[in-house]
Amino acid sequence: MKIAYRTIEGRSRGYFALFGVLGLFVLAGLGAAHHMESEGHWITGMNNQIVWGMPHVFAVFLIVAASGALNIASISSVFAKTAYKPLARLSGLLSIALLAGGLMILVLDLGRPDRLIVAMTTYNFKSIFAWNIILYNGLFAIVAVYIWMMMEGRFNKYSRTVGMVAFIWRLLLTTGTGSIFGFLVARQGYDAAIMAPMFVVMSFSFGLAIFLLVLMASYSWSERPLGDATVKRLKNLLGVFVAGVLYFVLAYHLTNLYATEHHGYEAFLLLGENGGGIYSNLFWIGQVLLGSLLPLALLYHPVTGKNRVMLGFASVLIILGGLAQMYTIIIGGQAFPMAMFPGMEVSSSFGDGVTASYAPSTWEVMLGVGGFAMSLVIVTAAVKILAFLPEDLSDEIADPHTASKST
Amino acid sequence: MSDQHINSYRRRFLGGAGALAALTVAPGLLLNVVKAKPAAEAVSNTTRWGLLIDANKCGEGCNDCVTGCNEEHGLKEIHGPATDAQWIRSVTVRDTSTQHVTHLPMMCQHCESAPCVDVCPTGASFKREDGIVLVDKHTCIGCRYCMMACPYKARSFVHEHLTEQKPVAPRGIGTVESCTMCVHRVDKNGENTVTACAEACTHDAILFGDLNNPESDISKRLEKEGGTRIRADLGLNPGVRYQGI
Numbered sequence A: 001m002k003i004a005y006r007t008i009e010g011r012s013r014g015y016f017a018l019f020g021v022l023g024l025f026v027l028a029g030l031g032a033a034h035h036m037e038s039e040g041h042w043i044t045g046m047n048n049q050i051v052w053g054m055p056h057v058f059a060v061f062l063i064v065a066a067s068g069a070l071n072i073a074s075i076s077s078v079f080a081k082t083a084y085k086p087l088a089r090l091s092g093l094l095s096i097a098l099l100a101g102g103l104m105i106l107v108l109d110l111g112r113p114d115r116l117i118v119a120m121t122t123y124n125f126k127s128i129f130a131w132n133i134i135l136y137n138g139l140f141a142i143v144a145v146y147i148w149m150m151m152e153g154r155f156n157k158y159s160r161t162v163g164m165v166a167f168i169w170r171l172l173l174t175t176g177t178g179s180i181f182g183f184l185v186a187r188q189g190y191d192a193a194i195m196a197p198m199f200v201v202m203s204f205s206f207g208l209a210i211f212l213l214v215l216m217a218s219y220s221w222s223e224r225p226l227g228d229a230t231v232k233r234l235k236n237l238l239g240v241f242v243a244g245v246l247y248f249v250l251a252y253h254l255t256n257l258y259a260t261e262h263h264g265y266e267a268f269l270l271l272g273e274n275g276g277g278i279y280s281n282l283f284w285i286g287q288v289l290l291g292s293l294l295p296l297a298l299l300y301h302p303v304t305g306k307n308r309v310m311l312g313f314a315s316v317l318i319i320l321g322g323l324a325q326m327y328t329i330i331i332g333g334q335a336f337p338m339a340m341f342p343g344m345e346v347s348s349s350f351g352d353g354v355t356a357s358y359a360p361s362t363w364e365v366m367l368g369v370g371g372f373a374m375s376l377v378i379v380t381a382a383v384k385i386l387a388f389l390p391e392d393l394s395d396e397i398a399d400p401h402t403a404s405k406s407t
Numbered sequence B: 001m002s003d004q005h006i007n008s009y010r011r012r013f014l015g016g017a018g019a020l021a022a023l024t025v026a027p028g029l030l031l032n033v034v035k036a037k038p039a040a041e042a043v044s045n046t047t048r049w050g051l052l053i054d055a056n057k058c059g060e061g062c063n064d065c066v067t068g069c070n071e072e073h074g075l076k077e078i079h080g081p082a083t084d085a086q087w088i089r090s091v092t093v094r095d096t097s098t099q100h101v102t103h104l105p106m107m108c109q110h111c112e113s114a115p116c117v118d119v120c121p122t123g124a125s126f127k128r129e130d131g132i133v134l135v136d137k138h139t140c141i142g143c144r145y146c147m148m149a150c151p152y153k154a155r156s157f158v159h160e161h162l163t164e165q166k167p168v169a170p171r172g173i174g175t176v177e178s179c180t181m182c183v184h185r186v187d188k189n190g191e192n193t194v195t196a197c198a199e200a201c202t203h204d205a206i207l208f209g210d211l212n213n214p215e216s217d218i219s220k221r222l223e224k225e226g227g228t229r230i231r232a233d234l235g236l237n238p239g240v241r242y243q244g245i
Helices: A011-040 A054-069 A073-078 A082-108 A113-121 A128-151 A152-181 A195-221 A230-256 A260-270 A277-300 A310-335 A362-385 A399-407 B003-034 B063-071 B116-118 B143-150 B183-192 B196-200 B217-225
Strands: A344-347 B049-054 B088-095 B100-109 B125-127 B133-135 B206-210 B240-243
Touching: A011 A082, A011 A195, A054 A082, A054 A128, A054 A195, A054 A310, A054 A362, A073 A082, A073 A152, A073 A344, A082 A113, A082 A128, A082 A152, A082 A195, A082 A362, A113 A128, A128 A152, A152 A195, A152 B125, A195 A230, A195 A362, A230 A260, A230 A277, A230 A310, A260 A277, A260 A310, A277 A310, A277 B100, A310 B049, B049 B217, B063 B088, B063 B100, B063 B183, B063 B196, B100 B125, B116 B125, B116 B143, B133 B240, B196 B206, B206 B217
Parallel strands: B049 B240
Antiparallel strands: A344 B088, B049 B206, B088 B100, B125 B133
């Protein structure tokens, strides 16, 4: 059966309320950024030891999730799974929206955001950061064309080719994001090739969790039918991705635990030694227990696995667990003292030899949340303007094969 | 107009032109005399400026080099040590197995393969041909990736608006900065440079010189007495060498 896409009406009080609330968060984020830029970064929790703070946690999370959100479209066009095809447009939209939100945070947290034009025109091609600027801009362009090919009937035949380009590009992009950390030889927590593929799998998980939430919310709020087969397929996939992230985390830490050189960092992150309590708590309780194991149980338990509220809850937990993981990677990796004189006890007026402290300021959190809200504002507006969402995703329409089997 | 008037006009004109010519030519002649590099001449990789620091001479609790650097470049206490700029700092290193304690100044190590230069997206972090690593204040966007990458934690981010900057050290909010090896002195005095930290050091622990010139004091001392690179395992070949660590 042919899938009919239609814009949402977007005239209800609920729609405007959603828009208004998200808009307020965006404004608050912009206001916070303006304040930080006018006063200087001393009003934030960042300092010369923790140079990337809460904004980076949100920004990197969103950028990673952006490439992951595109997965649904990739599965439909690259791997020719027709069951995912009706969801492909939303997948592309969410990808662009999350990337825009993440970049908004990243740019507004620069010391000199007014020099964005310099970053866009002056490149040092040995820098993975410079490559990322090209990869980000490229993703916008490629996904926009991809959505166009999917929406314009005459061009549908090209959507598979463009989808393939988008798929390869998004893998490169997340490899680039992971390599921002993987390429840092100076710090104990980074300098690991596994960062790149780990970020790719993290993107699968975070992106799909956000996708599932947005899908369920938009169909529930616009009172459109969303069949169980579609939801079940997505939640099973989500479970695999969450387990995949755990596998990479395990491989990363096992490798570190084997090398004596890294024992200090592992004791810091896993056992909370040397002032790492906040990071070990975030790791074990935030990332592993609440962000991975509990959602896995909720997704696969025969009762909760069929309950959409529980699936939404599991997705929220995965997102929060993802933010916790970003926090331990980004902040924890900087807080751990650098091994400038291995085996020696070091002290100075510049925080050498001691764990750096960081307390995020309200401004940084506001900017981070504002970027997240920006992503959702883009989605909320776009589904009203263009036909991203299928009118009907009930099993008979979206997934006739499975539906006929179950009846 | 009388002849006398014309002559006086001519005299004044020729006098002025002569003075102008003298002003144009003189700096070139004078610069040749002091053997310094004219401002228009590009630096070359025949020299590699470096520092040799003898930690054995460093006094316990001595902060003279830090004070000297701060005064030279106008670095002040503003919002506390967490966010204030520190281009050079005094580090105390204790060997936990022997209890041997060493004090040493730590600053930008002016690496040959500088990680800050590699990671900088805009190329604002750059290495001059003569080995001095600097930040171009006009193209630094304040992303702080260089601070993530530096194995010596040598860089500071300007966290606030600044006033009364020193002309020799242009600094501004939202950009990253670090030790310039007193590049303003180097460009003026060449191999006769004494950096601000060395000038302030009462223990004679810091020596500036050309690592590429086998006849320079720094090269001779390194050849005779040896020197250590901090984090030599990273293979960055820093221009700052240490003794006594």
